[in-house]
Amino acid sequence: MQAARPCVSFTEVLRAATSVGPVGSRQNPRSQPQGDRTVKSAVENLNPTRVRLTVEVPFEELKDSLDAAYKKINQQVTVKGFRKGKIPARVIDQRFGRGAVLEEAVNDALPKFYTEAVNEAELSVLGQPEVDITELKDGETLNFTAEVDIRPVIEIPDYSGIEVEVDAVEVTDEDIDKSVEQLRERFASTTPVERAAEDGDVVTVDLEAKVDGEVLEDGVAEGVSYTIGSGELLEGIDDAVKGLEAGGEATFTSELKGGSAAGREAEVTVKVGQVAARELPELDDEFAQLASEFDTLEELRADSRKRLENMKQFDQATQAQERVLEKLLELVEVPVPEKLLEDEINTRKHNLEHHQLGQMGLTLDKYLELQGKTAEEFETETHEAAVKGIKTQFVLDELVKQEKLNVNQEELTEHLMRRAASSGMSPDQFAQAVVEQGQVPLLVGEVARGKALAVVVESATVKDTNGEIVDLDDEDETETAAEVAAEVTEGDAAAEKSED
Template sequence: MKTDVEELTPTRVKLTVEVPFDELKPNLDKAYKEISQQVRIKGFRPGRVPAPLIDKYVGRGAVLQEAVNDALPELYGRAVEESEIFVLGQPDVEVTELDDGQQFAFTAEVDIRPKFEVPDYDGLEVVVDTAEVDDEKIAETIDNLRERFASLTTVDRAAQEGDFATIDLAASIDGEAVADASTTGYSYEVGSGSSVEGLDAAVTGLSAGESATFTAPLPGGERAGEDAEITVTVQSVKVKDLPEADDEFAQLASEFDTIEQLREDVRTRLGRQVKLQQLSDARDKALEALLEKVEIPLPDKVVEDEINRRNQQFEQQLAMSGTTRADYLAEEEKSEEEFTADVEKAARLAVKGGFLLDQLAVQEELGVENEELSEYVVTQAMQMGVAPQQLAEYLTENNQLPAIVAEVLRNKALNLIVEHVVIKDEAGTTIDAAALQRELNGETVEVESEADAEAEVADEAQAIADADADAEAADEADAKAAEEANAEAAKKADAEDA
């Protein structure tokens, strides 16, 4: 087999492949056998029809076409391998010659990963935020935790910002009630702006039993967007009482005996998060800095596919959050054109970054061990909340393993870059990424926010509060009910630990 490669553009080639006809013999034999199973000729059983009769009644051309279709995938694959190119996507194939018994030739146009050299990255400098956890941030986290244990107390006064009012809402358009825009017993935080437009102004100043009417567009339902006359009636007004940040609160909200112990735990958790963020930022900035040093031509089709993937993901996120595209753009103060330009820019940067990491993996002869692949699958399964074996089977059945291998290789290539760059914080202190990684006890460098640390503390606090509630319920029940409650609490604790 002879293969010629013509470069159409830096990201697209045309392969011209010539194949001696003898190489098609296995495919011709297979074609005759399959057609023999399908045709019905008197005097011959299915599968026993001789080749000359198939040529006579079906036609040699049909047999050749069947053989060519069967041979093309393998021949194309061999041509790609011999040409040492990295193809992207499916090729446009055209049979250019089919001389029975003599010669077979075809061409294949396909996008390829562009050829380039990764620039030197040894000593490349990046700057990340300083890993500081100040007292203000700790206090903010403690205050958020106090919010989880706040109680509401009814007050005999008019509602004001920050209060929680229990309200009834009734809406009508042209005197006709709108059923799906009415509700009763709705607890609303005054001033939050989380409901219908104009509600905050209407509720402020109302006491229990008082009502107010205002006009506003309905935010949802069958008549969303239409102006309606809305009547709000206040049932009660409550204020939020926060527990004092003292030892008693620490014992209520955590496993610690004193508030100082709780503060130190929060400091440790937040400290781990900001250090993880440092490593994550270092990875991102190192790749960005390296990308600025090299020009890489990008195949239009690959960029287009990445744009489509991002748009589909965005639409799914909007659907899950119940937000419309128009509302999102209004909130972000962006036009449709600006949003489209941002998506395209991000897509092009992602494709370029992928190419660079792929090329670095080739240059450094990086590979993926089975243990690394298994570790990746286990990590992804934990994040998705599924069994690793279940995820592995899904990836195998859907032919996703090559993509996973590529992802692991890219991570290894990025880690290699980080090992060679100089990382400094804003204070000018040099950060040893490897030492920092060891300090974090092998924590994966995923983007985890400070809010995650707060949520982790809050979740533990809620678990303790739930356990306390279960204990109180058990004390009030008889012996049998208490035993059942304790068993249920144990099951719940096991589930939370898992």
């Protein structure tokens, strides 16, 4: 039986989602018919992912922008003898120079003419263009070029022949024993003892950390409860406290995991305040009634088996989607824009250094040391992940268009609720943040790509390691696929963010 969903209002998100076009399509509105306009534009393909637009604009087309420029300058300057805002154009030209007016007018007009040229050529542009004014003759013409990255044209081949192998769903008695034992550990009780601390005992300790002989401001903690052997505190503490009775004290050296001196060696003094022995409850029907809604240990074990099977089925589905995606990418030739790749790599590095590692108090160098990687290996891995992320987004977006897939309100709501849960926010809080940060198109894209990947998985042949055909028909398959696709393109979806 599914848990009841909370009554959540996503009105703002859904309203914003209605303005989002198909994933991968141009979001710029088409220019309206311009009558007898004589603006000319041409497109030159520099490579499969970059074009040069050449635009010729007759000077009369700058009239509106020139008028706006004079009006703006009028509001910013004063000239003796004229009221503010009433300075004639000829006086502005004489006093401040016609060049200043032209510069203001051209800066105002360029985005409009560039957008119209993009729309006329039906380009899906990525990022900002590099604009070069090649000719500007007062009263005659404005000519400029704009180089910009575009989405490559992708041909999706027949993918119905994809075959992958995944782990079989097998739950052993040992798996169930481990699960029940973990539950048993949660219900352990402790009894203070007057003896030396041993493995498995719970000790209450005071800690003091020094670096270079000075006690750290955040290096003192009192009354910390620690289970010997759990590995949850500092390396070396187990050996230090074992053999100590209440009141005993020891000093050891350890590398700090967090705080102001994270990653540095510290001299740590530990004083034991209490030693308590842990006592586990007997594995019987009474324990089942204490730890669950079941009356017997047999029922508890049966439920554990079912939960483990569900978990392994979820892992199996995720594995299938990841491996099908790998096979799909191997089938498709996807050129990657250089500037987009550079931006994606920089985004991934920034997120790692300033968000993930920053929260853990680690530097990139320390992280690489802990991971046992060189800087060169890190650069290679980041490059490969960025390339895969961009290719994944391009291919799945093309499939969304090819298969004419849409995202409905229920699917978006489900995705929002899952994302909210993983972020630790309430659905309403998450929805509000999504709207305020303009992230609705990003989430719509994640769901749409998940649906595209689910279509490919559905047509693929998936077998487990026992040679059995795996049936992945599941109501959560699309959402799981959305999470897989989002994880691969995690670098802030640079391609989607750049396309406007």
